Amino acid sequence: MSSLDAKLNAALFSREQREIRRRLxxxxxxxxxxxxxxxxxxxxLSLATSPILRERFLSKLNDSPDVLGSGGSRLLVNGKTHSSLETRLAEFFQSPAALLFNSGFDANAGFFACIPQAGDVVVYDEYIHASVHDGVRASRANNAQFSFSHNCLASLRRLLIKLLDERHGLVNGQSSLFIAVESLYSMDGTFAPLAEIVELCEELFPMRNAYLVVDEAHSTGIYGPQGRGRVAQLGLENKVLARLHTFGKALAATGAVVLTSTLVRDYLLNYARPLIYTTSLSNANIIAAECSFDMLENGxxxxxxxxxxxxxxxxxxxxxxxxxxxxxxxxxxxxxxxxxxxxxxxxxxxxxxxxxxxxxxxxxxxxxxxxxxxxxxxxxxxxxxxxxxxxxxxxxxxxxxxxxxxxxxxxxxxxxVLEQKRARKTVQRAQMKAGLDVFMESKL
Ligand SMILES: Cc1ncc(COP(=O)(O)O)c(C=O)c1O
Incomplete structure (x- = not known):
C-alpha cells in the first residue's frame, strides 16, 4: 500500500471507529x-413532486430555444437567460442588483473569499454554514475571524465591543466588519435575531462600517411576503449588505442568487473565483428556477x-x-x-x-x-x-x-425505557441472588 493510501485509509478508519464515517x-x-x-x-414545499411545477417546467422547456448547457463562464458567454432571471430577481426581492451563482456553496465561498479587504474582520454565528468558513479561510480576513454563541446577542455585543477596543480601524471607519448569519439555521430550526443585530450594529458602529450578510437558504420560499425570506418579512432589505437565496431547497431547483448593491455585484464579477472559473448554470437550470419563482409570485x-x-x-x-x-x-x-x-x-x-x-x-x-x-x-x-x-x-x-x-x-x-427497566431488574435480581448465596454460605 502506498503511503498516501495508508494515510487516507487511516483517516477513514478513524472516522469509522468514531462512528462518523460518511457514506452515500x-x-x-x-x-x-x-x-x-x-x-x-x-x-x-414539496415542489419537487408538484405536478403543477413539473407541467410548467416541461412546457417552458419545450418552448425555449435554448435548453441544454450554457456554453461557459458567465464572463464569456451571452447569458441572456441568466441576465433576465437576475433582473427579475432584483425586482422581486427589491434589491439594487442580483448575481447568480451555481450553488449557495459557491456564492458564500466566493463572497466571503473576496469581499473582506485587508484589515477587515469577519464575525459569524458559531453555527454558520461550512461554505462561509471556506470563504473566510481563503480571504484576506483569514486571521481576523471570530465566532459568537449561537443567536446570542449578548455574546455578539461582547465580541463587537472587544473588537472595537482592539482595532482602531473599526472605530474610525477605515476597516469594515462583516457579520454572517443564517436567517433560519438548518440543523436547529432557529431564527437569527436579524432586527436586533441591525440595531446593535447601528448602535456600536456609527460610521456604518458593520455589514450584515444573511444566508436565507432555508427560509427562501417559506417566510416573508411571497416567500421572499426573513429579511423581507422584517422589512430589512436596506439594512443588509447582501442576502443569499438558494434554489436547491424549497424551490426544488439548482443554483443561488446574491442580492446586493451594484458595486458589490460588479466586484464579485471581477473577483469571485467560484463565479469566474466555472461553467454557468445550464439554460434548463435557469428555466427551472424561473418556474419555481412563478410559484412564489402567483401565491x-x-x-x-x-x-x-x-x-x-x-x-x-x-x-x-x-x-x-x-x-x-x-x-x-x-x-x-x-x-x-x-x-x-x-x-x-x-x-x-x-x-x-x-x-x-x-x-x-x-x-x-x-x-x-x-x-x-x-x-x-x-x-x-x-x-x-x-x-x-x-x-x-x-x-x-x-x-x-x-x-x-x-x-x-x-x-x-422498558428495556432499560428490565436490564436494571435483571442486575438487581442477580445482585440479590449473589447476596443471598453469600448469606446462605455464611449459615453453613
Ligand atoms: C445555510 C446554507 N447555506 C448554503 C448552503 C449551500 O447551498 P447549495 O445547496 O445551493 O450549495 C446550504 C446547503 O447545505 C445551507 O444549508
Whole structure:
C-alpha cells in the first residue's frame, strides 16, 4: 500500500471507529426511498413532486430555444437567460442588483473569499454554514475571524465591543466588519435575531462600517411576503449588505442568487473565483428556477407554506405532551420548542424540528423500518453532545404522516425505557441472588 493510501485509509478508519464515517446512501435503496415518508429532504414545499411545477417546467422547456448547457463562464458567454432571471430577481426581492451563482456553496465561498479587504474582520454565528468558513479561510480576513454563541446577542455585543477596543480601524471607519448569519439555521430550526443585530450594529458602529450578510437558504420560499425570506418579512432589505437565496431547497431547483448593491455585484464579477472559473448554470437550470419563482409570485407557494406551518403546529402539539413521560436524555425537543407559550417571532416553530437524542442512529433506523426517512445528525455536523434526528416537515406530508412520526418516536423511546427497566431488574435480581448465596454460605 502506498503511503498516501495508508494515510487516507487511516483517516477513514478513524472516522469509522468514531462512528462518523460518511457514506452515500446505497443506490439499491434509492427506489424504496421514494416510498418512504419524507421527513428528511429540504424540499419544504414539496415542489419537487408538484405536478403543477413539473407541467410548467416541461412546457417552458419545450418552448425555449435554448435548453441544454450554457456554453461557459458567465464572463464569456451571452447569458441572456441568466441576465433576465437576475433582473427579475432584483425586482422581486427589491434589491439594487442580483448575481447568480451555481450553488449557495459557491456564492458564500466566493463572497466571503473576496469581499473582506485587508484589515477587515469577519464575525459569524458559531453555527454558520461550512461554505462561509471556506470563504473566510481563503480571504484576506483569514486571521481576523471570530465566532459568537449561537443567536446570542449578548455574546455578539461582547465580541463587537472587544473588537472595537482592539482595532482602531473599526472605530474610525477605515476597516469594515462583516457579520454572517443564517436567517433560519438548518440543523436547529432557529431564527437569527436579524432586527436586533441591525440595531446593535447601528448602535456600536456609527460610521456604518458593520455589514450584515444573511444566508436565507432555508427560509427562501417559506417566510416573508411571497416567500421572499426573513429579511423581507422584517422589512430589512436596506439594512443588509447582501442576502443569499438558494434554489436547491424549497424551490426544488439548482443554483443561488446574491442580492446586493451594484458595486458589490460588479466586484464579485471581477473577483469571485467560484463565479469566474466555472461553467454557468445550464439554460434548463435557469428555466427551472424561473418556474419555481412563478410559484412564489402567483401565491401557490404561500398556500403551501401555510399548510406546512399547520403541520408543524400539529406535530408539535401531539409530540410535546407525550414526551413528558420520556427521559429527556433519551428524546427531547430543544428549548425553543419546549412550550407553545414561549414561542415568539424568534422562537416560532419552523419545518426543521431537531429531535434531540443520545441515540440518533438507532432512532433513525427504527423510523426507517416503519417507512419514515428522518436522518441522524451527529458531530462534526453538530456540536458534540447535541446529536439528533433532524426532522424536516414538508407541505406534502399529511396529518396522518406526522401522527405516525410522533407515534414512532414515542414507541421507540418507550421500548428503550422498558428495556432499560428490565436490564436494571435483571442486575438487581442477580445482585440479590449473589447476596443471598453469600448469606446462605455464611449459615453453613
Ligand atoms: C445555510 C446554507 N447555506 C448554503 C448552503 C449551500 O447551498 P447549495 O445547496 O445551493 O450549495 C446550504 C446547503 O447545505 C445551507 O444549508
Amino acid at each position: 446512501p446505497q443506490p439499491s435503496s434509492a427506489s424504496s426511498e421514494t416510498e418512504l415518508i419524507d421527513f428528511s429532504s429540504n424540499d419544504y 401557490v407557494a404561500e398556500n403551501l407554506a401555510n399548510n406546512l406551518m399547520d403541520l408543524v403546529t400539529h406535530f408539535l402539539d401531539i409530540l410535546r405532551p407525550r414526551l413528558q413521560s420520556i427521559p429527556p436524555s433519551l428524546v427531547s425537543l430543544p428549548p425553543h420548542l419546549h412550550s407553545p407559550d414561549a414561542a415568539d417571532a424568534l422562537n416560532a416553530p419552523s419545518p426543521i424540528i431537531p429531535i434531540m437524542t443520545s441515540q440518533p442512529r438507532p432512532l433513525s433506523s427504527y423510523l426507517l423500518n416503519l417507512g419514515m426517512n428522518a436522518r441522524p445528525i451527529t458531530w462534526p455536523t453538530v456540536p458534540k453532545g447535541k446529536d439528533r434526528v433532524r426532522v424536516c416537515l414538508h407541505s406534502g406530508n399529511t396529518r396522518e404522516d406526522v401522527e405516525k412520526l410522533a407515534d414512532g418516536v414515542i414507541s421507540w423511546a418507550e421500548a428503550i
